[in-house]
Amino acid sequence: MFDSIINIIVVLLLLIGLFFMLAGTIGFVRFPDFYSRMHATGKCDTLGEGLMLFALIIYETGYEGLFKGDLQHALFVSIKIILLILFILLANPTSTHAIAKAAHDVGLQPWKKTDETQWIYDQDSETDKIINGGELK
């Protein structure tokens, strides 16, 4: 009886984390411009990741620790996962910021609502020119 509760909690958290990750990926693919794409991935991936790893911690402590009794072993594992979550929460935003700054320095214009119609043509060619052809050495 006891492990079914934990399993339900874990599965629920896993699904929520998975949902956020998928939302981030879909956002990453569908958004028109570089900055909005980065917007999606930076947030959703970090959150989705955090939730899923948190669910795994609960599963670990519940299954290993309370259920099988060797709480000490489970403690080691969950400490590692907590470290992982903390590091990702630290590293992901900073790397997203670094990319945004680098892109901004190169002169990548954010996509404006005005050029709605022909954004596909001039957007790609323009950014292509800037990033591939132009002054990006």
Add this chain to the structure above:
Amino acid sequence: MVGIIQMQDIFLSVAVIIVIASFVSLYRGIEGPGIFNRIIAVNVIGTKTIVLLVLIGFIYGRPDFFDIALVYAILNFIMTIAATRY
């Protein structure tokens, strides 16, 4: 104990879904107009592989996979900084 067996299948299905999600982000990585979209694509795939690693660690029930996940978290960060520095 019956619940535990299903748990492994759940982990497996979640892992497969994550791989499919990284397939989608790879598509954007290849298509991406400029270099920067590709950098984000690798960043996204890196984050997904970290979760994948931990999940595989749980599927096989061997907890010593998490060190690799930790290494990956650091490497992903270094990769992004190296790419943006250039």
Add this chain to the structure above:
Amino acid sequence: MIWILDITLLLFLVVCAIAAISIKDLLSAVIILSAYSLIMAIVWVEMQSVDVGFTEAAVGAGITTVLFIATLARTEGRSED
């Protein structure tokens, strides 16, 4: 049961390899290669060989990519072919 994950990962590798070849811009190709070695390490880990996965992760994403980027910094960023 586990082979489903295997096949999807290996398919991912094939797509990554083809993409790395067909991309004109060298820096992007290097980045795709680092994604390739990322997934390669997962495949090693999935086959329960932890140490190989470890070295692949450390070498593939860590050293090779940084060396490639360093050489790219010196040479021309785009391939003319």
